[in-house]
Amino acid sequence: MNIDWTSIVDGTAKVLVAGLIFGAGLPLLFTWGLRLWEAGDEHEQDDGTVVAGNVAARLAAYVVFAVVVAAIVVGVLYITQKSIDHYLGIGLF
Template sequence: MEIVKDTLTALWQVIVAGIIFGAGLPALFALGLRALNSGRTINADGTVTVHPGTGGRATAYVIFGFVIAIALFGIVVIVFGKQLFAH
């Protein structure tokens, strides 16, 4: 019975990590792109008017920095996981 409990616990952790990194991180990146593109409007004739906003740009850069940091952390865990999490 203990092995079933341990297996379900590990499965739950993998599912949560998959949701966060598989869907959450790309969604966060998309929000950064949306924030970066917040000052643009498309006119009726098809031309684009740009009103750059510093708030949207700053938000986008913070989000992009967070996404890059999480991606680099994932790479470090993959490469040095045994040294970091050895018991």
């Protein structure tokens, strides 16, 4: 029996990288988006005055959330591409 170690290592590396990107990367991006959202939000100080938030941080949060949503949509479409093609006749990827 001949074992192809290079293809085993290659496949394992691809699964590991995809797991890190989607398993830890998207939640990390979402967390950064929440932190940026908080920095861009106006808040009340102890003396009752309201401090305006950072507009650039709020816009950056929108961009980060859009990237996360786009990654989720692309992932779902990639997983269901054969079903969509079969039932609807739409070829995606």
